[in-house]
Amino acid sequence: MRFNGICIITQNVDRLCAFYREILKLEPEDGNVFEIIPTEGAVLSIFSSERMEKMAPGYLKGTGYGSYTIEFEVEDVDHEFERLKALNVEIVKPPTTQPWGRRSVWFRDPDGNIVNFYANVKI
Numbered sequence: 097m098r099f100n101g102i103c104i105i106t107q108n109v110d111r112l113c114a115f116y117r118e119i120l121k122l123e124p125e126d127g128n129v130f131e132i133i134p135t136e137g138a139v140l141s142i143f144s145s146e147r148m149e150k151m152a153p154g155y156l157k158g159t160g161y162g163s164y165t166i167e168f169e170v171e172d173v174d175h176e177f178e179r180l181k182a183l184n185v186e187i188v189k190p191p192t193t194q195p196w197g198r199r200s201v202w203f204r205d206p207d208g209n210i211v212n213f214y215a216n217v218k219i
Contacts, residue, residue, distance in 0.1 A: 101139035102166065105148050106207050112142050115206050118183060120168070135168070165202070165210040176213045177201045193217060 106112045113131045131142040173191050189202040200214035
């Protein structure tokens with residue numbers, strides 16, 4: 097089995113796609129109701145909650161936003177932190193190096209989901 101992506105369900109596909117397009121510096125494929133943003137190693141898809149409800153009525157029952165973290169490996173966490181601040185992105189946790197050798201910055205997307213930009217570092 098191989099993990100190949102995640103699909104974020106949102107009420108505002110255009111807004112969320114614009115956000116990920118800007119922070120990832122990538123262009124999506126397709127458009128409007130369903131966006132695919134190819135990244136190295138996996139695909140980030142963004143889909144309309146209205147369309148999802150039509151496909152699977154009641155799917156939102158008991159769910160919420162912001163209950164997981166999406167992670168992207170980057171070259172320089174501190175550089176990305178400065179870039180995110182300049183974009184007025186909501187920072188949840190500034191750059192921090194963990195004892196297990198990962199430096200990361202956490203921030204929120206417009207729907208409240210946590211995004212982690214990280215780099216492995218030598219301790």
